[in-house]
Amino acid sequence: MTAYLLKRLIIAALTLVLASIVVFAVMEILPGDPARLMLGLNASADQVEVLRNQMGLNAPLIPRYLHWAGGLLSLDFGRSYTYSVPVIDLVRERIAVSLPLALIALALSTIIAIPVGVFSASRQGRAGDTLAMGAAQLGVAVPNFWFALILIYVFAVWLRLVPAGGFPGWSAGIWPALKSLILPAVALALPQAAILGRVARSALIEVLNEDYIRTARAKGLPYRAVLWRHALRNAMIPVLTILGLQFAFLLAGTIIIENVFYLPGLGRLIFQAITQRDLIVVESIVMLLVAAVILINLIVDFSYAIVDPRLRGRQ
Amino acid sequence: MRLWKTILAAAVLSLAAATSAFAARTDLTLGIVLEPPHLDPTAGAAAAIGEITYANVFEGLTRIDDNGQVQPGLAESWAVSDDGKVYTFKLRSGVKFHDGSAFSADDVKFSLDRARAKDSLNPQKPLFAHITDVTAVDPATVKITLDGPQGDFLYDMGQVAAVIVGKASADGNKDKPIGTGPFKLDHWAKGSEITLVKNPDYWGTPAALDKATFRIVPDAAAAVPALLSGDIQAFANMPAQDALAQVQSDPRFSVVIGSTEGETILSINNKKPPFDKLAVRQALASAIDRSAIIAAASNGLGKPIGSHFSPGDAGYVDLTGVYPHDIAKAKAYLKEAGLENGFSATIKLPPVPYARDGGQVIQSQLKDIGVNLQIIPVEWAEWLSQVFTNKDYDLTIVSHVEPNDIDIYSRPRYYFQYDNPKFNDVIKELGTTVDKDKRLELLGEAQKILAHDVPAVYLFELPKIGVWDAKLQGMWTNWPIEADDLTKVKWAD
């Protein structure tokens, strides 16, 4: 077990190193000069050079990489070119939006998906199931930004129930802040719920066909109790796996939704940093996200290994 | 007795509530499209910096009003020597920076010397190029010596990049701007909003607003709902032009169309074949139908221009008729250039709606004369390095928003790659001419040369589409410089 753990950890570390090289290289070949962008049309070439030197952009490639990567190791993520504040401060501000948004979307998706999945599985093949799964198919097919636009016009412009976008900050109070996260969370949750509902249904159907469920039923336990108490618990493993994947996706993959609702989240920060050539911000945040995904994968792998020792030999 | 007290208290309370309900609002949330990278106008070119800080947080020796006129700023008056080389500014007294330190002639000397220093990062450094000396005569008097008479000097001192900063606070202005203006920075939630609050120690007429929040709305799609839902009460320049009709029909809002200094042009790489031939450029100018471009790229609101000059400015000459829309003529020009079968070229479009939309219209129009354009969308960073710095382009669309910038066609190595000695002479003479009539005459001549020589195809003057709550007063109609001057903005009762 220890050897297995160790091996996985070493591999994770190697992946991170590789990822950092990839990210750094990609940022290097990105066309455009951040210094020129900051100084604009009327600055002279000399002025641009002065700023490039100040920003450390004229240092040779490898020392620059080592400096940045070394900083990461000591949890120093560098300073943003654009905002001239430490990157970690920006991350802290943005994660206060992205993390709650991801969690609310995830919660919403679970709250919708699990009952639908259970409902469908218990009525497999009947009209209710067909209807629910048809709706799920539709949910998967709807582009979330299109759905978001429709939500904005219905709930923000016509009904005026929630703001059309923006984020007042948590300092404005819990409720105003939450209110501005509702629509984006719904827009994000719908496709996720559709996927999760389908997974939950098929996992449940599989479990319901297992012998011990039949045994439980034969013992005279009511169907409802069997469904909720025994079957659902055992169907949770695939559901949780998908949830884990979705969480990682939601944390970073919300660029478009954050743009539609102009939320100051992580996704938009990276998007904006790419267009402004704030290279250090892009590099450091992408590394943070990659590290988060690798960590989630590690945790999943370890928990599998604990549950099923046979897996330790393989994979 | 107790009862009376209670009733009295209740009455007082309700009265207080009533008055506060009827008192005018003193807060304002404005929408801006781009977030400034920082808030120091002397260290960055981003227009959003000036939009927020000019006149609100930072002030210059002079200031530009919304008609583009020069007004006294931190200097209450000035005198010019007979040879036009020495300006003596009399400064206001009792002016304090937001950090409490007193403003004096030393700060002016410091600011200007810093802007023109060798290692200066001032984005408009050329504005200070003619200054040879700045002397603080006494705490309230500054003497500036130039290397020759400068027609635009007082205007230039009122520009965004020429604001006066404090000696002690200058280096921290990016994050904590310390100016002399009627507002000071309260907080900046990065990516979200920037809030200014009233400066109680302001030297002049205090602002009517207690609080002004600039909320960043980067998405044109989000701008309309934000306005309709009341989250935002004003856009100095509304990004979602197409939805304007909808806002216009809503009595809750005022829609005020003003002018800017933004000449929107189809820039041509004048040294790159076949564009080095005058006939080819004339063909482009004749093939382009401005009215369709204006309709599609500025919702019909832009004013057509025939040269590089704002229709609202003194000295403007209407030259839109020099090359009228005429396909047959355009084809004849192409034939003259030996390109009767047309040719292919690229057009690089920066990420702004007027360029991306206008580019598509131009692509469609040039197809009529056999010119096939390939659209290459670029980010600003790429535009600056590829088009502006390396001149690696055929055509591009961009709006030149700097005021009085007709001289850019005479700058060596500028991205147009245009070099016309006759034009250069006119601009040279203009630079040292102070006489008003003579200046207007020279400006007219410069405009005519450009209109006929087509170093760029002149499309339209970018409109400023102000949209705000109908009860809001004092917003700028025009944008001689990109600034949201809030000093006179207030809510009607």
Next chain:
Amino acid sequence: MTMRVDLPEETIAGVLAKAFGNRSFLIGLIITSAVVAVALLSFLWTPYDVTRLVIADRTQAPSPAHWFGTDHFGRDILSMIMVGARNSIAVALVAVGIGMGIGVPLGAFAAARGGMADEALMRVNDLVFAFPALLSAVMITAIFGPGAVNAIIAIGIFNIPVFARVARAGALAIWPREFILAARAAGKGMTRISIEHILPNIATLLLVQGTIQFALGILAEAGLSYVGLGAQPPMPSWGRMLFDAQTRMVTAPWMAIFPGMAIVITVLGLNLLGDGIADILDPKSRRRR
């Protein structure tokens, strides 16, 4: 000789009979064929020329002349949707092709060799998966410039590990089978066994995954175009049409409604088709996504 061991007793007629009894499959097939037909038709005929801007006709509501209305340049929305179908299908199809073409051999190879090769492949897979997909697509297009080809590459790259995983998992399950052992005993090499025996037996899995990735590809292309990184004008694309529509939701809702519905219907059709195929060919398989 290839052997389809998984379906020994199934005849072609049997599969067909099942197919026509399967609702998902039928609906999916009809929708998908209709979309493909429209895309093909657009090569020959569209109601209007989509590269021609008619500014005078801008943002007109649906009418007999323009069934789906016109956009802000006076172009016919129906014609644009027809041509846009071409773009969406082409991008998604080629992206799936890239994913299959590179991912399947990699996955099959890893399964066949095992050991270090397998480990290395899976780690590279993890590396690609560790990068948020949309973000990487944004970075790819930031380097090479936006455009249909780069959108294909960006989406295709993320299809590679998906197919590699599916192929590897499928192949791993087949390798211990008896008929493979027999083939090995007959002296067949690893590559030959992979091509002759493994591949036909994982074809179903790949087909099902292929339709899923196809549908995801269409959504991804729409997303990329929506942020301005997909196909460039004058080539219409559904995502770009939505981007243009977003500021005009109230004044010209048809600009948003019809392209959005085109995306939903196409993706729905493909998903139903994939479900149907999975049910028909392997009733026990349950799709994970």
